[in-house]
Structures are given as C-alpha cells and as structure tokens.
Amino acid sequence: MHLGATEDQQAIQHAAREFLAKEITRERRRRWDDEPAGWDAAFRDAVAGLGWLGYGLPRAHGGEGASLLDLGLLVEECGRAATPLGVFAAIAGGLGVAALGTAAQQRAWLPALARGEKRVTLAVAEATATEPAAFATTVRRRGRDVVVDGEKRYVLQGVDADGFLVAARDRGGLSVVLVPAGARGVTVVPQQAFGKERQSIVRLRGVRLPATAVGASPGRAAAALGRLKLRLAALLAADMVGGADAVLDMTVRYVAEREQFGVKLGTFQAVQQMVASMAIALEGARHVTRQALWRLAEGLDAEREVAIAKAWTGRAYTEITLLAHQLHGGAGYVVEHDLHRYSARAKAAELRLGSPEEWLATLADGLKLAR
Numbered sequence: 001m002h003l004g005a006t007e008d009q010q011a012i013q014h015a016a017r018e019f020l021a022k023e024i025t026r027e028r029r030r031r032w033d034d035e036p037a038g039w040d041a042a043f044r045d046a047v048a049g050l051g052w053l054g055y056g057l058p059r060a061h062g063g064e065g066a067s068l069l070d071l072g073l074l075v076e077e078c079g080r081a082a083t084p085l086g087v088f089a090a091i092a093g094g095l096g097v098a099a100l101g102t103a104a105q106q107r108a109w110l111p112a113l114a115r116g117e118k119r120v121t122l123a124v125a126e127a128t129a130t131e132p133a134a135f136a137t138t139v140r141r142r143g144r145d146v147v148v149d150g151e152k153r154y155v156l157q158g159v160d161a162d163g164f165l166v167a168a169r170d171r172g173g174l175s176v177v178l179v180p181a182g183a184r185g186v187t188v189v190p191q192q193a194f195g196k197e198r199q200s201i202v203r204l205r206g207v208r209l210p211a212t213a214v215g216a217s218p219g220r221a222a223a224a225l226g227r228l229k230l231r232l233a234a235l236l237a238a239d240m241v242g243g244a245d246a247v248l249d250m251t252v253r254y255v256a257e258r259e260q261f262g263v264k265l266g267t268f269q270a271v272q273q274m275v276a277s278m279a280i281a282l283e284g285a286r287h288v289t290r291q292a293l294w295r296l297a298e299g300l301d302a303e304r305e306v307a308i309a310k311a312w313t314g315r316a317y318t319e320i321t322l323l324a325h326q327l328h329g330g331a332g333y334v335v336e337h338d339l340h341r342y343s344a345r346a347k348a349a350e351l352r353l354g355s356p357e358e359w360l361a362t363l364a365d366g367l368k369l370a371r
Helices: 007-023 026-032 041-049 068-080 086-100 103-115 221-257 269-297 303-333 339-351 356-366
Strands: 120-123 138-142 145-156 163-170 173-180 186-191 199-210
Touching: 007 041, 007 068, 068 086, 068 221, 068 269, 086 103, 086 120, 086 145, 086 163, 086 221, 120 145, 145 163, 145 173, 163 199, 173 199, 173 221, 221 269, 221 303, 221 339, 269 303, 303 339, 303 356
Parallel strands: 120 163, 138 163
Antiparallel strands: 138 145, 145 199, 163 173, 186 199
C-alpha cells in the first residue's frame, strides 16, 4: 500500500480543513457545549450539504460511494478540528444501516441519512455485557410483530436520533432491530459524558414493531456486526490521529513562542525530546491507522491491523495530550484554551468501541498468545 494521500485525497482534506476552520470558532464551540445535541442545526445542515454524511454510503442510495480509506481521511479532519461527535455518529449510523439493514430499510432510510434529514445511531453496548451472546436485550416474535425489551448504554447522539439500530438476542441468536425513536416504549435518558459527547441510555419497554423492523437476523447479524465494529474502530482511530495532530501543532507553536528564563521553551533539550516523542507516537498512529483502513477498503482481512490501530492510537492520543499539558502548564486546563477539550476527547475515544486492553486481547488471541 501507499501511505501518502493522492492529489484528490489531499484536495478533499484541504477543503474539509478550510470549512471546519471557518465554521468551528471557539465562541461557537462553547455555545454548542450548552446545546442538548452538542451542535446547532445550521452546522448540521452545512455538513449535510457538503455530502459528508453520505460520503461512504452507496451511490444507489444517495451516497457518494467513497472508499473507507477516503472516508477515514475526512474523519481525520473532523478529529483535527474537534468537530462535534454528532458528525461521527451520523456517519456511523449510515454505515450501520448499510451493513445491517434489509434492502427495504436501506431504501427507506439511507437517502434521508445521506441528506442529513434523518439520523440513526447504534445502540449495542449494555451495562454488564460487551459480547452479543450475553446481551439482556431481547426481541420476541408476536405473530406479524416483534417486541423489544432491554436497555442500551453509551448510545452516542441518542438525544437527536430518529432511529436506533438495536442489537438484541433472538430465539435463534442475535438480531438487529431498527427502532424508531418515537415508538411507544422508547425512553432516551441523556447522560453527562467526560468528553462532552452526547451519550444516552436508551430504555426499551415492550416496544412493539412490525416484523419488517428486524434487519440483520440470526445467522448473519453477529458476523455483520463484527465487521461493522472493525470499520468503525478504524474510523475512530482516524479521528484520533487528526486530534493528536492538532495537539502536536498547537504545542509546537506554544513552545516556539513561550519564553522561560529569558529564552524560548523550544530551545530546551528536554522540551525537544518531549515534542519528538509526541511526533513519533503520532506517526506510528497514522501509519497503522491508514494500513487498517486500506485493508478494509480493499476487502482484505484486517482484524489484526484494526486491533493494532485502535490499541496504539488510543494510547498515543492520550499520551500526546498529557505531554502537551506538561508543556503548556496551567494554560492547557482553562476553558478558553482548546487543549483541555482534546485531552477529554482523547480519553473518551481511547475507551469507545473497546479499550486498548480489549483490542490487545483480540490481537493476542489471533496470534495464539492468549491463554
């Protein structure tokens, strides 16, 4: 594979960077902190108008048909600008419907998702279960209907979702049900999250839906959900690469301008070593992430590469922000400075879709190292 971006990819990244730099001002971001959805309708519509929400969706359903690698480069720019995670959630929801929905569900939902007119988010994780076989959420058949019961945690952007892709235990294994947010028995409880992302608990109490609400069914759902998790983990790693790159840039600028003992901070050898460590960690994260995205885009087996990318990048992003805080001193912790926002996002992203330890366990299992 070629790790460098092509001219077309560079043009997309440049256009995205210019747009986000213009749209996401410090003042506007602080206003978003008080918004229930974490962003405003004007920004959401602007992003949708650029085609970002459908960038990786099939052309047959109103998307742009971009490869996962190209989509990853766009997500990287979102991470660099600390873009509201509503964008990532919307992209993930669209990919989820494309991967887990029936043909009828795809026709009904994907064009509207691509245009930003509707939003679907994933509702998979539970409080005491990480593996689908242990899920307490169930879907039961009742004639021509199904009834869904359970509770999902850590649902990203649940506060403004129009639908939830709910993973539930079925009589034959695992199924995925597309549950409208307005269905009777659905309750969304917003949660305060460390990284300012909009997470929710989604409670499902006797939610009765037509059987056509079931997407991926037993025999297909578990494998399809596993493949989707790999794709989303690789995209999340791309988001973290962008964020880490922004933190390195702001730190280099700071130590080049800040004076201590009558000289620039950047002239101290210890400071140079810390910045070099940040740069090395970032380059490693960028390479393993793009390798994972490329393999997934080419349809190659990539479980090993995704495990490496998510584990390495999650730790690297967090460590880079901690080193940046040391070099910024107290300045990085005040709300007027952006560094505290990146460090909070880094820790949240490190744990989202599986901690480094979980991905390392997956890697060890694949290498036959786990006992």
